[in-house]
Each structure stands twice: as C-alpha cells, then as structure tokens.
Amino acid sequence: MSVKSTADGGAPAKRGRTTRAAAAKRRSGEPGLVQLLTPQGERVEHDDYAIDLTAEELRGLYRDMVLTRRFDGEAITLQRQGELGLWASLLGQEAAQIGSGRATRPDDYVFPTYREHGVAWTRDVDPLNLLGMFRGVNNGGWDPNENNFHLYTIVIGSQTLHAAGYAMGVAKDGADSAVLAYFGDGASSQGDVAEAFTFAAVYNAPVVFFCQNNQWAISEPTEKQSRVPIYQRAAGYGFPGVRVDGNDVLAVLAVTRAALEHARSGQGPMLVEAFTYRMGAHTTTDDPTRYRSEEEREEWASKDPIARLRAYLDREGLADEDFYTGIDTESDALAKRVREGVRNMPNPGPMAIFDNVYADGSSLVDEERAQFAEYLASFEEDGATAGQGH
Amino acid sequence: MSVKSTADGGAPAKRGRTTRAAAAKRRSGEPGLVQLLTPQGERVEHDDYAIDLTAEELRGLYRDMVLTRRFDGEAITLQRQGELGLWASLLGQEAAQIGSGRATRPDDYVFPTYREHGVAWTRDVDPLNLLGMFRGVNNGGWDPNENNFHLYTIVIGSQTLHAAGYAMGVAKDGADSAVLAYFGDGASSQGDVAEAFTFAAVYNAPVVFFCQNNQWAISEPTEKQSRVPIYQRAAGYGFPGVRVDGNDVLAVLAVTRAALEHARSGQGPMLVEAFTYRMGAHTTTDDPTRYRSEEEREEWASKDPIARLRAYLDREGLADEDFYTGIDTESDALAKRVREGVRNMPNPGPMAIFDNVYADGSSLVDEERAQFAEYLASFEEDGATAGQGH
Amino acid sequence: MTQTMAVAKALNESLRKALDNDPKVLVMGEDVGRLGGVFRITDGLYKDFGEGRIIDTPLAESGIVGTAIGLALRGYRPVVEIQFDGFVFPAYDQIVTQLAKMHARALGKIKLPVVIRIPYGGGIGAVEHHSESPETLFAHVAGLKVVSPSNPSDAYWMLQQAIECDDPVIFFEPKRRYWDKGEVNTEAVPIGLHSAVVAQQGTDVTLVAYGPMVKVCLEAAAAAANEGRSLEVVDLRSLSPIDFDTVQASVEKTRRLVVVHEAPVFYGSGAEIAARITERCFYHLEAPVLRVGGFHAPYPPARLEDEYLPGLDRVLDAVDRSLAY
Amino acid sequence: MTQTMAVAKALNESLRKALDNDPKVLVMGEDVGRLGGVFRITDGLYKDFGEGRIIDTPLAESGIVGTAIGLALRGYRPVVEIQFDGFVFPAYDQIVTQLAKMHARALGKIKLPVVIRIPYGGGIGAVEHHSESPETLFAHVAGLKVVSPSNPSDAYWMLQQAIECDDPVIFFEPKRRYWDKGEVNTEAVPIGLHSAVVAQQGTDVTLVAYGPMVKVCLEAAAAAANEGRSLEVVDLRSLSPIDFDTVQASVEKTRRLVVVHEAPVFYGSGAEIAARITERCFYHLEAPVLRVGGFHAPYPPARLEDEYLPGLDRVLDAVDRSLAY
Ligand SMILES: Cc1ncc(C[n+]2csc(CCOP(=O)(O)OP(=O)(O)O)c2C)c(N)n1
Ligand SMILES: Cc1ncc(C[n+]2csc(CCOP(=O)(O)OP(=O)(O)O)c2C)c(N)n1
Ligand SMILES: [Mg+2]
Numbered sequence A, B: 001m002s003v004k005s006t007a008d009g010g011a012p013a014k015r016g017r018t019t020r021a022a023a024a025k026r027r028s029g030e031p032g033l034v035q036l037l038t039p040q041g042e043r044v045e046h047d048d049y050a051i052d053l054t055a056e057e058l059r060g061l062y063r064d065m066v067l068t069r070r071f072d073g074e075a076i077t078l079q080r081q082g083e084l085g086l087w088a089s090l091l092g093q094e095a096a097q098i099g100s101g102r103a104t105r106p107d108d109y110v111f112p113t114y115r116e117h118g119v120a121w122t123r124d125v126d127p128l129n130l131l132g133m134f135r136g137v138n139n140g141g142w143d144p145n146e147n148n149f150h151l152y153t154i155v156i157g158s159q160t161l162h163a164a165g166y167a168m169g170v171a172k173d174g175a176d177s178a179v180l181a182y183f184g185d186g187a188s189s190q191g192d193v194a195e196a197f198t199f200a201a202v203y204n205a206p207v208v209f210f211c212q213n214n215q216w217a218i219s220e221p222t223e224k225q226s227r228v229p230i231y232q233r234a235a236g237y238g239f240p241g242v243r244v245d246g247n248d249v250l251a252v253l254a255v256t257r258a259a260l261e262h263a264r265s266g267q268g269p270m271l272v273e274a275f276t277y278r279m280g281a282h283t284t285t286d287d288p289t290r291y292r293s294e295e296e297r298e299e300w301a302s303k304d305p306i307a308r309l310r311a312y313l314d315r316e317g318l319a320d321e322d323f324y325t326g327i328d329t330e331s332d333a334l335a336k337r338v339r340e341g342v343r344n345m346p347n348p349g350p351m352a353i354f355d356n357v358y359a360d361g362s363s364l365v366d367e368e369r370a371q372f373a374e375y376l377a378s379f380e381e382d383g384a385t386a387g388q389g390h
Numbered sequence C, D: 001m002t003q004t005m006a007v008a009k010a011l012n013e014s015l016r017k018a019l020d021n022d023p024k025v026l027v028m029g030e031d032v033g034r035l036g037g038v039f040r041i042t043d044g045l046y047k048d049f050g051e052g053r054i055i056d057t058p059l060a061e062s063g064i065v066g067t068a069i070g071l072a073l074r075g076y077r078p079v080v081e082i083q084f085d086g087f088v089f090p091a092y093d094q095i096v097t098q099l100a101k102m103h104a105r106a107l108g109k110i111k112l113p114v115v116i117r118i119p120y121g122g123g124i125g126a127v128e129h130h131s132e133s134p135e136t137l138f139a140h141v142a143g144l145k146v147v148s149p150s151n152p153s154d155a156y157w158m159l160q161q162a163i164e165c166d167d168p169v170i171f172f173e174p175k176r177r178y179w180d181k182g183e184v185n186t187e188a189v190p191i192g193l194h195s196a197v198v199a200q201q202g203t204d205v206t207l208v209a210y211g212p213m214v215k216v217c218l219e220a221a222a223a224a225a226n227e228g229r230s231l232e233v234v235d236l237r238s239l240s241p242i243d244f245d246t247v248q249a250s251v252e253k254t255r256r257l258v259v260v261h262e263a264p265v266f267y268g269s270g271a272e273i274a275a276r277i278t279e280r281c282f283y284h285l286e287a288p289v290l291r292v293g294g295f296h297a298p299y300p301p302a303r304l305e306d307e308y309l310p311g312l313d314r315v316l317d318a319v320d321r322s323l324a325y
C-alpha cells in the first residue's frame, strides 16, 4: 500500500496517468481535490476518476438534490412554525450527500450523523422518518435494517466505530457489501474516529469513512481541528485518503464508488474527504453571523452544487423545461406530504416512556410503569385530567 | 510543512544530503530507521542526524544504561522475594530511555508511562521513589515538579493529553522549554493519543511524542495496533514523525534532541518512534512464552543496546577496565541501596486512606475518617489489636 | 452591589471576574470563543480576553479535560465548558481516572484546580443527549467535588468559589433556569460552597432539592401553603460533599423528607440522601424518605418531557404520601 | 453433570459452551487470544475457535465496545472483556450513550446483545486502577443490565444467561474469587439472571451482598453463629434490576438489614437498597439499614487494602450496631 500516492489523493485503481490532472491540482492550490465538474458546470477529466453517466442518471442526480433541498427547506419552515423543535439543515451539502449516497448498493450499510437527509433520501428512507426526532416524538425510531441506514447519531464520532464493527462483521460473513460511515470535520478530532480508523485498518474492514468537511463545527473553523487537510489522516493509519470537491456531485459519486469498490474488493478501509460548505446555520438555534462573514458564504454560494449540475445539464442540453417543471411539481408534492405528515405525527402517550428500555424486560421498569400508571389514574379518579407539570 | 519528507523520516533541520543514507535505508528494509551505531557497534553517519559526543559523554550514556539495567534487575528480584507486588521491567529499552531522557534539559517536562525507569534516572529521580507504587505503599507519590518528571500513569495513553496541555501552557508562558511524552505501541491505538496529537498540532504546542515501540502490548504484536509504522501517523496530524533505532542510544539521543529543538523553536509537536524490543515479560505477572517465540527474543538479544555501545567504546578505546570495574562497584552499591531502601519502606498507616483525597478538604472525608478512627479505637478498647480483615 | 440578573448572566459575570482577578484562569471548550458558547455563558469574553484565555478547542471532550489537566499542572486554572450533559462521557475517563485521583496519587504534592461546567437537566425541549442529569456518576467518585446552583446569586458566587477551590469541581448548571432572574449581590460574603441552605421555612415536610428542582419545590411549597401545609425546602447546593447536618436539622423538625431530582431515582442522589438521613434521623422519621425523580429509562423525546420531569403534582403527591404515614 | 471448579474455570467453560452453541458468539478484548486473557478466562478458546471468533483487539476500549455494537448490529453476539475495572472508563461513553440507549432509540427495532465482562474489586494486591468497584456507575444507567456472580455455579450460568439475553449486560466478575472452587451442575435449570437468592438462612439480621462480598458475609454469618446470632445472607446477584422482593421478604423476617459492598458507600449500591427497602419495610425495620463499604477515597495502595476492604470485623460491627437499636 503506497502511502505516498494516498497522500496525493491517489485512487485505489490506477489508470493511465497524464500530467494534466497534476498540473490542475497545482493550479487550484488545493492538493488532490478531485473535481469532475467546475463551479461553472464545465466537465473536466480526472486521471484517476472517470465517470460516464447517462442523461437520465444525470437528471436523476439533479432531481435528488433539488428534492432534498426542498425537503430541507420545508423542515426549516416547519421548525419556525413550531412543528419541529430543531432542524439541522444540509443546505450546500446536497452534492456530497447525493453523490455518496447514490454510490451505495442496497446491501451496503450506511451510518449517518444527524445531517444526512440527502443520504437518507438515496437509501429510500421516508423523509418523515427523519423528522420524528427533530419534532421530539422519538429519538430516531426507524428500523435501520429496513434500508440499511442506521439511526441518526448525535454524539459526535460514535457511529464511525459502529460502522467499523459492522464492517468487521461483513468481512466475517464473507459478504461483498461495504459500509459507509459519515462524519464531520469537527468529528475528526474525536478519539472514537481515530479508533475507528485503527480497528478498520487492523481488521481490513470494508468501510469507507466519509468526512463531509463543511468547514465549520458550529462556530469553529476546520483550523481548530487540524492543521492539514483531513484526508491526509488516513495514510498514517495505513489506508488511502482522498479529497473530493464536495459540491461536485459527479466527482463525489465517482470517488465514493471507487472507495466502496476498494472496500468491497478486500482492500480494506478508505477515507474520503468531501470539501464542501455548510451554507446555513449549524442548526435552527444557531446564529452564524456571530462567527463568520457573509463574504465567505457568498463565495460558496457561487459554487452551489445544484446550480452547477444544472449549468452542465443546460449546456449539454440534457434536460428540458418539462423536466424542471416536473421536478417543481414533485417538490411541491413532497413538501406538502412532509408538512401534513409532520402535523399529523402523533405525540407518544406518557406510558411510552417505559417502552423499549429493554428488549427482554426489567422488573424495575415494570414497577415504575405500574406506579406511574397508578399515579396518572389518580388524576382521573379526582375528576381532574393529567395536565402539565407532573 | 512537508508531509512527504516527514513520512520519509526527515529531520526538522535539513542539512546537505548524500544518497548514502537513503541507500542504507533501502537496504535495511526498515524505511526511515535512523541509526548511528550498528548492532555490532560500528559508527555510521546519517545525513539528518549528526552527533558528536566526547568520550566522557559516551561513557556517561553507558553508565546510565548499565545502572538502569541493574536497578531494573534488582527490582525484578525484589518482586520475586515478595518485597514488590509487581514490576514492569524495561529490559532491552535502556537505549530508548537513556538516549531520549538525556536529550532533555532540566526545564523540560517529562510525562512517562509506568516503564520509564531509565528516563527517571536521567531526570535524577531517586529510584526508590519509583518503587513505592510497585511495592504498594503509594500510587506514585513523588513530587512531579521536583524533577519535572510526572507521576507514572497506568491508564494507557492518558498522559499524552496531560503532556499536550502542559505544553500548551509552556507556549502560553512564552517559555522555550519542551515537553516529552512517552507512550507505547499499544497506546498508539487509544483515542486519547490521537486527541493529544490533534491538540498539540492545533495549538502548535512544544511537545515531543515519544513512542517506544517495543513491539508488544502485553501479548499483542504491533500488527494488532497498526498496519503501518507508527511514526507515519504524525503526518496526518500535520507534524513530522521519525523512526529511530531504539536500541541505538546515540541515534535516540540525536533524534530526540532534534525533536525537542524543533518543539522549542516554535515549530510545534513532533513524533519519535523508537523501534526497540521488550526483552522481558510485560510485567512480573506475565508469561511471554505463551505468545512469542524464543527465537524472536534471541534475535533481539543480539541487538542489545548496552553491548552495542560497549563494543563501540572498546573498539575505539574510549573506556578502560577501571571504568567498567567502577561501574560494577557503583551498580552493586545502587542495588544495595535499593534493596535496603525498599525493605525499610514503611507501610502507610490505615488513616492514610483519607489523606489527600482533596486539597481543600471535604466534610465527607472528615466524617468517614472520624468514624473509622473510632472503629479502630474500639479494638484497642476491647484489648484486641486491629488485625486482618476489617 | 446588588443587581438583578439571570443565571446565565450571573455565570458570565462570574467568569469575567475570575478572569480579571487571576491571569491563570482560562476558559476552554467547544464554541466558547467567538460564539460565546451555545448558551452564551461566555459571551463577550473572547473579545475582551482574547484567544489566549478563551480557548475554542477541537471537538474532543477527553482532549479538553486531558489538556486542562496538563494546563493545571503547569499552574493554570482552567474552567472547562462541556456543551451539554450528554457530551461529558467521552471525557469521563480523564475525569475519573486522572482528574479525580492525581492529587492523591501525588500524595498531595500537586493540585488540580479544574472546574468543569456542565449545563444539565431537561425542560428545554431538546433532542437526545441534551437533557440528562448525570450528577451521581460524578458524585460517587472520590476526588471530585460536585455542586449545582439553583439561582443567580449562587450561580455567581458558587462559580467564583469553584474556581478558587484547589480541587476539581464539577459544576452542574441548571440549563432550564439560565433565563430565570434574581438578585445578585456581588459584594456579599457568600456562604460556603458546600453548605446547604433552607430556601423556605416550613414545619410539616422537608423537601430536599438542588439545581433546577429547587424552583419546582418552592412552587410546591407555595401551592401547599394554600392548602394549609407548611413545607420546608432545603436547597442542597452541593452533592459532594453533602451538607447532611442542614438536612438532618430540618428533618428532625419536620420528621418527613421528600427528595426531588430530575435524575433517575434508581441509584440517584436521592438514594444516598434517603439512606444517610434515615440513619441519622431513624427515631425522628414518621415516614420513609420518599424520592421523586426520573424513571429508569433513557431521557424521553421532548414531547414527553413534561410527563417525565417531576413537576408540582408529583412532588405534592409524594408529600401526600409522606403525610399519609 | 456436577463438577467442582473454580470461578475462572466456570467462566471459561461457560464461554466455551456459548461459542459452541451459537456461531454468532464472539469473544473480544485485549489479550484474550493467544494469552487467554490476563486472568486466563479465555484460556484455550483461541486455539479451538480461531482468531475469527476470539479477537485480540487494538488497545482501545471505546473502540472495543463501539465495534462490538457494530458487530451486534450485524447479528453477532460479542462478549467483550475489559482487562480490569479501572480500564472500562475509556469505553464509558459508548456504553452509556450508545449501547444502553440504541434499542430505545430504535423504538425496539434493533437489539444489542452485547456482554461486557469486567473483572472487578480488590483484594489481589494490585496497583492503581486494578481494584475498583464501579458497578453503580453502570447500574444507574437505564438500558444496561448489571449482574455479578459470587460463586462458580453462578459464574457459569449467569454468563450463559447474559450471553443469551438480548439486552446489553455488564457482567462484573469478582476477580479475587476467580480461584475459589465450588460445585457446578452444567445441566441444572438455573434460576433467573436477575433473581436474588438466600445464600444462608437466618433470623436476626439480613446481610445483603453480591460478588466478592458474599463470601465475607457467609463467613460473618458463620462467626456470628458461634456467638448465637443468626444472620441471613442474601446474594443479590443482579444490581439492575434488583430483586427487591427477595430482600424485602428477608427483612420482613429479620427486621434488620446491613448492606455490604466494596464500592464506596457514598452513592454506592447500598444507598439504593437502603432507600428502597426502608420504603418497602418502614414498619418492619427495627434499625436503619446500615451500610458497610469502601470509603470516599481513591482505592488505596495494596498495602492498605486489607484495612480498606470491608472484612468480617466491619460486617460484624455493623451487625452489632444494627442490633443495638
Ligand atoms: C461528543 C459531542 N460533543 C459535542 C456535541 C455538540 N455538537 C453537536 S454538532 C457539533 C459540531 C459538529 O461539527 P462537525 O463534526 O463538523 O459536523 P457538522 O455539524 O458540521 O455537520 C457539536 C460540537 C456533540 N453532539 N457530541
Ligand atoms: C486503558 C487501559 N487499558 C488496558 C490497560 C492494561 N494494560 C496495561 S499495559 C498494557 C499494554 C501496553 O502496551 P504498550 O502501550 O505497547 O506499552 P508497553 O507495556 O509495551 O510498554 C495493557 C493492555 C491499561 N493499563 N489501560
Ligand atoms: Mg462541520
């Protein structure tokens, strides 16, 4: 395994090299940033990462991103209206999420953070499922095995170890699936992430660590987490790392595909750093004006992942007005479904507190459940209803 | 900061290069292993690490290693005799410890694991101090600030964070001291060590992380911790790493000096991996025959750090019989002092349980202390003495 | 000088004063710098004291506490902010095996004046891990001091005292009370950090609480008063050590005790208080010490927290049960 | 079939049986492979089941538990060994925030059958961090089950049951009893994992203990018998949940209770038992529940542990004090 080629962002499967890509790298000043679509929507070639998609596939990616953004926007609105307690917007990260998510196979397994709404979309998770925890009616609650999409994990970095362990299990089973573990630039500082790298490397587990470097961990810029690009961390653990333009859905798709293939083919883990930007607030409770400049945000707005793909589609004549209108209609329908779905999402009853604490039950929970039921019943006896402030 | 040169074991301060060292590296099959003295005691040059010691200094290093080994051997004996509850031998790691310890200045600060008896020696820590915790009369107990040598730390990896924090403080104070943090190959897997790398890098803290890779973490070989050499980990955190022959006291001294200088001069952290071998058991309770071969041990016996330096001294005529006899006498005296010192080490009285729980006191401790004193006194009233099995 | 301020502001002023008084005091944590912390407790400090004193750290709690220990060894007095209760656990090892024990390990030769501030408890409608009450997980560990203010004045003074203390102090801040206002006299001589206070005199039943639950107990006492019942409320303030004398004196008077906390009852702090007070007041108690607290279940999603958290009704129900003996 | 074996051997046989019965059972930890673990609990398993089932892990406890969770999600049943009590804390975050809560987080749709074996307690003359009793730090956390066997038969059967259990189980092994021998019937139908048992019938005072302290209590009962006092010993076996019914029945008979454990008394498990039993048996108790346990101090160096650990004399002293009421 060549550490050097890794540090330069080399792909697992090398093809014929030209000096062009290297020169482009030097020019961009961002070493090893894989890009297949410029911010202006021009298609560029990369020696290590080729991709050849049909018009339909390209339109599919566009549709994914637009619908995801619309869903996200709707969620922000629902939060403002008090229907959700909180929302963590993915605005700006659509390409990183759709590109990587669409690189997975159904039998692959995905471990998200709390912001992977776009990835969830590619895994066919019902968007309404994602809203339960933000509404406060549950703490996740979907069945991870239904779409091989694990629950959202809030404690930063934890899920990378679950992913490594899951991948150890995949290898043990002799399956050729891969595991995709998301984490943020902030998370890269957590010991758990380093331990996940170690376990994955030592057991040669088929896991791709996918870092969405959106350049902010709440108010802290990436310099507070690392003084070198995060993808470089992989080499020191003995596996390849690569940095991809996270606002370029084609590049993300190509790089993630190659990484998953690397894992699948028994070559062990790989680290992908998608260099992107969190366009919105950290969550709806955050106020980014306190710590970052409007100029920075504007600069990144000009690299918008959706506009970029649209420019390409239009330039190449791959989509017509009907297509865009269709997506608008679909978006409206999605937003409506989400809106109505959330509003009709029932609150759990108080006795739900005691549900699912244990799979095999516990006499303690039984006792407390019974006591609480009795307590609640006492209000009914009194003729009063169990109100606020128990 | 050049990641590539780091990964190749480059020194912080580059001097004129020849191809000789590079060729030697390729021959040895151990990339980047810095060596200044071959196992046969031949002096070799290294482009990045020069060292020029007087005969007296060389004899000093020899004396350090011999006395350290004698102390260590005496401790093993004392453990067998029941005077110590446990001992963690440094046998085989004398060069790694003396070389690195002798690279420090008095104002530098050292954070050891539980095996740095040789380093303690170079810091003028009374060897008897080290024995308290192994005898079971205290949990360390010396004043770390007396010799800028922190307490032994048993929880693997913890002390690397203390070292990083201490170094952050040094930088804050504008002092030009450096901090030296020891850890093992096994420890390299702990999340705390990764976090220490991150903090040290982000704050550009003057700390040298010194990994004694003795190739075993109890029964686990280094392959269970990493699939690439540990020194390579540094590059991914944005600072240089270098691998040195840990059985070569000259190389260790030269490399550690350079690393401490690197830290001192405001260039931030550095990682040194001393490639060595744990010749003895993990501790006196361990039985290495269960997991490693006698051949391996023998192979490493032929690379013995003390024999190596002696061969060089003898070859160059830098020491005479008087010198060696003198050291033997000194060794015997040291052993005697340690033996007697340990045997006379008093057991703490029962009330010591309540000492130093808090610096500012606690009513709870006061209450429990008083109750226990009363309880113990009740035996005296009964005419019985407080015996076993309270 | 007495001012009216919220708990959050009192903490902010207290930090500012400590930073002013002692150049060795540092503030460290995630987002404590420019942002001023997610709860704005460190608001403005970065601007006034700079990044050398107000340190935005990498996102790694073990690293934060571990380096705080190192800084303390170098002579600093770090005040660490953990962003939310549920995120202290990555640092738990450093806290329990290092911070708590190093003074004893050194036979007293070194001191670790580190304060760990943790906004804790529920009631703010947050997502998972943002509403927990892990105090007994720290109070059980020797070498740590554990305190929790319930009002602005205590917030101000107890934080001063915690920073001045030469021992590690885990400082639990009742996050849902951050915006509650009260009088703060910044010149009064405060009572001891580990003293309990009788927040409300009464004669029939003693309520013991700390942090966020003191307010609930005071409200319960007011409601009970309307029904002709006189409840005494003891604000414990410190969980390690506990001022059992004050609780004992109260219980010897009222002969009945109800302990109230948000944390799960099972192995919660109420258990220690019940056990010890029962031992101290065995012949005085007319009823067993009753406990009102969280259930043995993960903190529920926000829409259930009103049901989960002990409120007025549950406290008064326990009072009724106590009086029924 | 009944055999005489030590606790260590019983655990080893139990693991072997579980590995034989279910190919999904894995053993993971530091040095569990070729070495057979530092206490040889996994002796011979590596040879017979290979490195695919007996997994020597990197030296990283959070990683061990975190990957065990991942393996459990994939359908495996990992049995994790933590080398010593004091080294579980790096894994505490994964245990508390992930392992304990994931089943609830998934509304029951996934299960995490992970067993974490922890050799715990003192009495073996070890250095720091090797003699601790952190059980309440786990028992306070909902979602975990916490048990501790006191003898070879329970070691064998409770480990079987823990591995079969679909919930995470923290399995505390009394390390200083590893070499104590007893009868193990590998065919008997065992009682429930969470049932307490009356290990010794008596009428005057109930002693409640678990793990290493059961033996001390049985010895105390024998010594007391010589003085004409009849002590009942309840072996709790499970700390979460606790079989309070069995304790209550005993206390209703004896009317006196002393709880004995190694862990510090302050916020220790005895507090919960005292609080709950006092509530259940308020009119039966002739004396307050007394607690005998560790002090609020770091576990002392080995040469002090005989003084520190509750022994016969301290138990009998508490019995005297109880009877003096
Ligand atoms: C262990 C832990 N500490 C702190 C937090 C609070 N917190 C939530 S998100 C966040 C920043 C995460 O940044 P990053 O990893 O870059 O992900 P992003 O939010 O940018 O997607 C923090 C500090 C947490 N969830 N978990
Ligand atoms: C957190 C933690 N886990 C486990 C242990 C038990 N333990 C003591 S030493 C050791 C191996 C350490 O190996 P390494 O870091 O290579 O240092 P070495 O002993 O070889 O010097 C282990 C597992 C410990 N002390 N701390
Ligand atoms: Mg981020």
Ligand SMILES: [Mg+2]
Binding pocket: B184, B185, B186, B212, B213, B214, B215, B216, B217, B218
């Ligand atoms: Mg080692």
